Amino acid sequence: MNQSSNSQVSAPGSVVSLGGGLIGVASAAYLSQDGWQVTVIDRGTIGGACSFGNCGLVCPSHVLPLTEPGALKSAFKALMTPTAPFRIKPRLDPSMWSWMLSFARRCNTRDMLSAAHAIQPLLASSMDEYQRMFSSGEFDCEWEKRGLLFAYQTRAALNGYDDTNRLLAETFNEPATKLDADATIAMEPALKPGIAGGWYYEHDGHLRPDRLMQAWRAQLSSRGVTFIEQCELRDFAGDGKLARQAQTSSGGLKADRFLIATGAWTPKLDRLIGRHIPIEPGKGYSITMPRPKCCPRIPLIFPEHRVAVTPMQTGYRLGSIMEFAGYDETIRPERLDLLRQGASHYLHEPHCEPELQTWFGWRPMTYDSLPIIGRVPRFDNVWLAAGHNMLGLTMAPATGKLVAELFAGRTPHLDPKPYGLERL
Secondary structure (H helix, E strand, O other): OOOOOOOOOOOOOEEEEEOOOHHHHHHHHHHHHOOOEEEEEOOOOOOOOHHHHOOOEEOOOOOOOOOOOOHHHHHHHHHHOOOOOEEEOOOOOHHHHHHHHHHHHOOOHHHHHHHHHHHHHHHHHHHHHHHHHHHOOOOOOOOEOOOEEEEEOOHHHHHHOHHHHHHHHHHHOOOOEEEEHHHHHHHOOOEOOOOOEEEEEOOOEEOOHHHHHHHHHHHHHHHOOEEEOOOOEEEEEEEOOEEEEEEEOOEEEEOOEEEEOOHHHHHHHHHHHOOOOOEEEEEEEEEEEOOOOOOOOOOEEEOOOOEEEEEEOOEEEEEEEEEEOOOOOOOOHHHHHHHHHHHHOOEOOOOOOOOOEEEEEEEEEEOOOOOEEEEOOOOOOEEEEEOOOOOHHHHHHHHHHHHHHHHHOOOOOOOOHHHOHHHO
C-alpha cells in the first residue's frame, strides 16, 4: 500500500461506514474529526455483537498472536475434547479447514514474532488514544487503569510463563512482575488460598464496553454523524472501479468513500469485496452480574482455564472461551458452565445472582492474528477494516486513526503494510 505525502491531502467528502461496532464507530470518530460527513449503518444495533459483551480489557500486554509454537497442540486437544475451553466443532466446511491449515503453518517462532511486531504498534497507539480521549471527561465508560493480573493454579504453569515474559521484556519492552502466592493474594484478596502465584501487567486498563459505545455514539451524533440501525448492506452500485452507492435494506446510500467494518460477518460479503476474506467467527461467551461482596479490584485472567474476570464499577463479568462452530447462534449452557467453574477454582466469590445477562459474540479471527486494513479489490474507494481477532476493543482507536489518515492521504502514524489484504 502506497503512503502519500502530507502535501497530497484529499478534500473531505462523504463516507458510509458499513458496520456499527467498535471499529466502525472508532473510524467514524476520526473521519468526522477530519471533516468527513459520516453515516454509520449496522445490520443490527449500533454497538451490538462483540462490541457489547466483551470483557472490556484494554491490553497493551497482549502482544503475542495466537499462532505460538504450542498452539497446534492446543488445537488438536480441542478436536479431541468437546468440553475444552478452546473448542473446534468438526464440520464439513472447506473454508474453515483452509483457515486452520494456514493457521497451523504460522505456528512457529518466526511468524509469531513477525505478527507480534505488527500487533504492538496498534496496541500502543490505541492506549495513547484512549488516555487522551478519557482525559477530556466526555466519556463516562467506567475507565480504570489498574493493570491485569494473570493467576495460576499450578506452579508448573506459573513458571512456564518465564520464557514468554523474557521474550516480551527483551523484545517488546512489555515485562510483567512475577508474584508468589502470598504476594498475588496480597495484591488481589478476592483470590482464594492455594494458588501458585501470578504475573502482573501494570499498564493495562479496563472499561465497560457498552458504556463506551453509548458515549461515543452520543458524542458523534452531536458532531453530525448519522446512525442507521437494522440496515443491511446488499450490494454496491458504481461505475467501473468506483462505488457510488451502497444498496441496503433501507434504500440507497450515496457517498464518496465506503468503509466495510463488519467484523466476523465480513466473509458473507466476499462477492461485494471481490475476493474471499479469510476470517473465521470465533465464538466467545460472557456472563454479567452484579458485583459480588468479595469483588476483585484488578481484572484477572486464569490462563489454565481460559477465563477472564472484569470488575466493572456497575457490574461484574466472567468471559472468554473460544469456540470455532461457524455462525451457530445458540448459547450453549455447558460453555457458560465452563466460565463459572473456571472462576470457582480461584475466587472466594466467583459468581453471584442474579445473572443479568448471558451473552455470546463472534470474534473476527484471521489466521495470522492481524487485522485487515486496506482497499478492497473490487473498488478503489471501498476500504476494509476487520479481522481484529480478540483485540477489537484494544485496537479500535488506532485503527480508526489509521483509516482516517489513509482516507485523507496523510502519512500514517503506523506503517499500514502489515495489515494489507494483499498479504493473505
